[in-house]
Amino acid sequence: MNAQLQETTSETNLVEYGVTDKALAALKEKFKEVPDATTKDGYKAIKEGLSEMRPLRTGVENKRKELKAESLAWGKKVDTEAKRITSEIIAIEQPYKDAKEFQDNEEARIKQEAIEQEAARISEIEIAINNIKSLSEGLLGADLVLLKERLNSASQIVVNADNFHEFIEPAELALNNALSVLDSAIAEREVFEEQQAEQAERQRIMDEQQAELDAKQAEIDQQEAAQKQKERDEQIVKEAEERATKAAELAQQKEREAAAEREKELRLQAEQAEREAKETEQRLIREAEEKKQQEIKEAEAREKNRKHKAGINNAAIDALVAGGVNKTNAKQAVTLIAKRLIPNVVISY
Numbered sequence: 442m443n444a445q446l447q448e449t450t451s452e453t454n455l456v457e458y459g460v461t462d463k464a465l466a467a468l469k470e471k472f473k474e475v476p477d478a479t480t481k482d483g484y485k486a487i488k489e490g491l492s493e494m495r496p497l498r499t500g501v502e503n504k505r506k507e508l509k510a511e512s513l514a515w516g517k518k519v520d521t522e523a524k525r526i527t528s529e530i531i532a533i534e535q536p537y538k539d540a541k542e543f544q545d546n547e548e549a550r551i552k553q554e555a556i557e558q559e560a561a562r563i564s565e566i567e568i569a570i571n572n573i574k575s576l577s578e579g580l581l582g583a584d585l586v587l588l589k590e591r592l593n594s595a596s597q598i599v600v601n602a603d604n605f606h607e608f609i610e611p612a613e614l615a616l617n618n619a620l621s622v623l624d625s626a627i628a629e630r631e632v633f634e635e636q637q638a639e640q641a642e643r644q645r646i647m648d649e650q651q652a653e654l655d656a657k658q659a660e661i662d663q664q665e666a667a668q669k670q671k672e673r674d675e676q677i678v679k680e681a682e683e684r685a686t687k688a689a690e691l692a693q694q695k696e697r698e699a700a701a702e703r704e705k706e707l708r709l710q711a712e713q714a715e716r717e718a719k720e721t722e723q724r725l726i727r728e729a730e731e732k733k734q735q736e737i738k739e740a741e742a743r744e745k746n747r748k749h750k751a752g753i754n755n756a757a758i759d760a761l762v763a764g765g766v767n768k769t770n771a772k773q774a775v776t777l778i779a780k781r782l783i784p785n786v787v788i789s790y
Contacts, residue, residue, distance in 0.1 A: 460501060465529050468494070475536040478544035487537045494534045501526050550784060566608045573598060573615040577622035585630050592623040750790055754779060757788060 472490050476483035505523035576591045598616055605612040754775050761771035777783050 460497060460526055465526070468497070468530070469533055472533050472537065475540050478540040479547075484541070484544060487541050490537050491534065491541070494530060494537070498527055498530045498534065501530070562606075563608075566605055566612075569605070570608065570612050570615050573612065573619055577619040577626075580622070580626050583626070583630070585627065585634065588623060588627045588630055592620070592627060595619045595623060746790075750779070753788060753790055 472494070476486040476490075478484050478487055501523050505519050508519045573595070576595045580588065580591075595616065600609060600612045600616050602609050757775045757778075758768065758771045761774060762768050766774070774783075775788070778786050778788050781787065
């Protein structure tokens with residue numbers, strides 16, 4: 442082939458480039474079929490073809506510059522013939538380049554998809570490990586019911602190579618740590634609640650004992666008072682009786698005052714409880730109303746966004762229909778693009 446390309450040009454050629462029409466015809470014949478770039482042999486054949494055609498094309502350009510430099514008068518003839526021959530070579534070369542570019546892009550796309558799938562897989566495993574860790578977090582003040590529920594959830598988690606793959610060690614560590622923390626928290630909570638119950642029982646016993654002591658002391662005081670009363674001189678009996686009467690009246694007065702004070706305190710407590718109940722009710726009503734308003738706003742925002750997207754999608758469908766695509770295919774294309782099922786094509790909302 443190189444020998445053919447160096448043959449003298451035909452008489453119809455205006456400028457000699459070392460590439461005859463006969464050589465171009467042979468080149469077209471040799472490279473008229475574009476190999477399958479998806480196969481190893483086809484891809485290799487395309488690269489070899491490009492390697493053979495590229496120096497011919499660049500050689501014509503170099504010769505053009507050389508001839509033009511030698512004679513400016515031949516410049517236009519040189520350029521015209523170079524353009525003609527170059528276009529012929531490019532016409533032969535371009536399908537090879539297109540096939541190679543398509544296969545390169547396809548391999549790059551497959552590689553990127555594999556990278557994204559691997560990243561998604563790792564992210565899913567990391568989320569699962571974080572969920573395990575969260576079972577042993579936020580336990581301050583947690584009661585036994587919550588602690589046992591979390592322990593039950595942790596106990597049902599299965600960590601193996603099928604679901605955690607190369608992250609099985611951190612997953613096992615997270616699960617063992619969660620189980621250990623929950624076991625310790627349950628044990629501490631049981632001890633705490635047992636201590637609270639024991640303390641309450643001790644307080645009850647102390648209160649009963651104090652009540653018994655107060656009763657005995659009162660009985661002793663009454664006996665001593667009676668004994669002293671008997672030992673007094675008859676001359677002061679009347680005076681003692683008056684004092685006893687006054688003391689009884691005073692005691693009754695104090696009892697009435699104490700009863701009134703207790704009644705007042707109970708009334709204040711009831712009023713306080715009523716106020717707190719009203720405040721709680723008003724707060725719940727207010728929170729429910731705020732939640733309702735928030736839900737309305739979110740629903741309005743979703744509806745507005747849906748209409749906005751629908752308007753853009755309909756405009757895209759109309760544009761495709763105007764470009765000659767039937768409406769069914771146009772709708773399907775826009776739906777696939779909106780769902781991001783077509784690589785490297787997006788709709789801007």
